[in-house]
Amino acid sequence: MLSDPTGSWTPVALSVDLPPGTVVPARTPAGPIALWRSASGRPSASADRCPHRGMRLSHGFVRGETLSCIYHGWSYGAAGNCLRIPAHPGLSPPETIRVATHPVEEAGGVIWVGVGEPATQPPQLAGLVPLRSLQAQAGMAALEAAAGAKADENGLLETTQNSQEIRLLLAFQERDETLIHVLLDGDSSLLERIAVSRAVEALRRKAEAIEAEGSSR
C-alpha cells in the first residue's frame, strides 16, 4: 500500500486474474470491493454491495460495459450509476441510485485501487512481472518475521527462501491477513517460476505458524 496525505493505492489483484467480462471480490483499506473488467477491457472498482438489497456485487456478472447484481439484475456502469432495473424495464433509474466507486490503475500486470484521491501514481515495479497472488492467514509482522526482512513503504519485500530469491508485493487485508503478490524477472523459465511459487508457499506456512503461535499466547 502506498500512502500519501490524500489517499493510498492498494495492489488488489493481478491483471491475468481479471479477464474481460468478469468480476472478482477484493479488499481495500476502505472495505470490500467488486473489481470488474468490462468486455472492452476497462477495469473498475465499486463497493461490494448492491444498494437495493445489500447483495454482494462480486457475486454478480458482467455484460458488455456493465456490472449486474446476481439477485435482481440491477446493472451499474463504470461510474457507479444504476443503468437498468429489470423489474421495471421502462424506468430510467434516478441518478441517486449508485454504488461508490474507486479509482483504478493498471500497470505492469498489477491492478491498483485507490482509496481517497491519491495525488501520486502507484509505484512502478521496474523489470519485474507478477507471477501469482495468494492470501496468508498472517499479518505483515508475521510475514516479515518469516522472511527475515522488512517490507518497504510500497509493500515490497525481498528475501531468500529455500535458497530461492523471492520478491513480494504485500497488501494489508486484516490485522492477521495479508495478500501476497509474487514478483519475478520477466525472463524466468518455467521451472524457475514453479520453484518461486513453491518457495512462497513455504514462506506462507512459516508465517502462518508464527501468527498462530503469536495469537495463542
Added chain:
Amino acid sequence: MKLYNYILSPSCYKVRLMAALIGVRLELRPVDFHPGGEHRGPELMALNPAGSIPILEDGDLVLTESSAILVYLAAKAAPEWLGSGKAEEAARVQQWLSFSGRLTASLGGARLHEMLLRPGDIGAFQAQGIAALRELEAGLFEQGLRGQRFLAADRPTVADIACFPYVALAPDGGVSLDPYPAIRLWSRAIRALDGFIEMPGIHRLHELKPEPHIEPGEA
C-alpha cells in the same frame, strides 16, 4: 442407465453434469436423502451397503463411487474425457480423482454440517477444506504455467468434473472461495462448457446470454 439421485448431493451432480456434457441420457430415480434418510433404508442398502449415493445401475452393473461412475460414462460415450493416455496425463487424472475424495470428506462434511445439520467437527472440516483448496489452487496455477487450463490437460477430463462440485459449493459449508484466483478462472471455464448444467448453489453464468432488450408491458 439409472441414477439414484439427490438433487442437493454434489456427488450425484457430478454424474448428472458429466452425462449432460457428453450427451448421455440418464433415468433419474429421486432418493429422499433429506429429510427422509432413504439412502439408509432397506432398498438402497441392499443395492449399496455403504449407504451412500449416487448409485448407477446399468443392466447388471452397479456402481457406487462417483469417480468410477464418471469413468464409466466417459469410457462409454466420450473417451477423450479420460485424458490422452500419456503417462503424465493419465497419472494426473488419477491424482485428482483421488484428491476429490478429500474434498468430499472436508468441504462436503462442512456443507452437510452447516446446511443440513449433520454431526461432525466443523472446525476440522473447514481447516482440511482450506488446505485442499490451497493444493488445488497451486495445482491449477502450475497447470496454467504449462499452458493448460484444466487439472490434467488443456481440455477438461473426468478429474475436473470430480473436483468441481464440492469446490464450487465450499461457501455452503462456510468456506470462502474469495482467496483463490486460479480456482475462480477454472470454475468459470467449467461453467462455460457447452452443455453445462447447474445445481442449486451453483449459479449459471448469466453473461453468456446477451442482455435482452425489453419494452415495458411485454413481460
Added chain:
Amino acid sequence: MTQDAMIDEWYPVGLVSQLDSFGRKTALMGEPIDVASDADGNARVTANGRTLPVCVRYGHVWSSLGQPQKELFAIPEADQPGRRFVDVGVVRVRCSPLRAVENFLDIAHFPFVHTDILGSEPHTEVQNYKVEIREDADEVWATQVKFYQPQAARSASGGITTEYMYRVPAPTCSVLYKTCPPRPGEWDVITLFVQPLAEDLCDVWPWMALFDDESSMTDLIHFQQTIFLQDRSILENQIPRLLPLDPGMEIPTRADLTSVAYRRWLKRHGYTYGAQLVAQ
C-alpha cells in the same frame, strides 16, 4: 431490545414425523432448547429444565420462549381434502430470520436466481400488485401478483403466467398461495416457517399443501429444496446480515412493496429480533 415483542410468538422447532424420545437439541432466539417426545408420544419442548408451550400443526412442532397470546395462525387449506402435505425438511442459513422471510416475499429475483424455473429473461418485469396490512387479522397481504414462469411447479409442463398471493401471519412465517396448474380455481399453498436460532442464524422449514396427484413425494420435496437452496447462497451474502428497518440503508422500488409493508409491520410491532434498527 433483543428479547422483544417476538418472544411471545410461536416458532417451528422440528418435524412431527421426526420426533423421538432422544430429542433434538436446537435453539430458539439464542436459548438452547430440546425437542423430544414424552412417554405418551406427545411433543415436549424444554429450555434448561423449563417446559415451554407446545403446539403441533402443519407437520411441525411449534414452541415459544414466552407466553403466546394467540393460537398459531390458521391455514384453512391444511384441512382441505385432496391436498398432499409435504415436509420439505430443515435447511440452516447464516442470515437473519427476517431476511429469509423477505426473500420469500420477493418475485423480482426469479429470473436471476431461479433461472428457467420460476423466471427467465426477458420476462423480468414486475407488474403492479396490491399490498395491504389487514388490520382485522393483523397480517401483511400481497395480492394480484403475476409473473411469467417457465416451470412454475413440479407439475407444470411449460411456461405460464402464475398468480401469487403472499401472506405474513407471523414475523418469521409466510404463506404463499399460488396458481395450481392441475386445479384451476384452487391455490397451492407453499409456506416458509423460520426458526430463529440467533439474530443472524436460522433454520428454515418449508412446508407445502398441494394439489398434485402425479408427482412422487420425493419429487415434490426436491423441487422445493432446489428453489430454496438457490436462495440460500443469496441470503448468506447480503450485507448486513440483519434486516435494516431504517429507510435509507436499502432502496426499494414498486416491485418491493411487499417488502416495504413487511418492514413497516415489523417496526410497528417492535418485531426487531434479527433487525438492524440504526444504519451503521
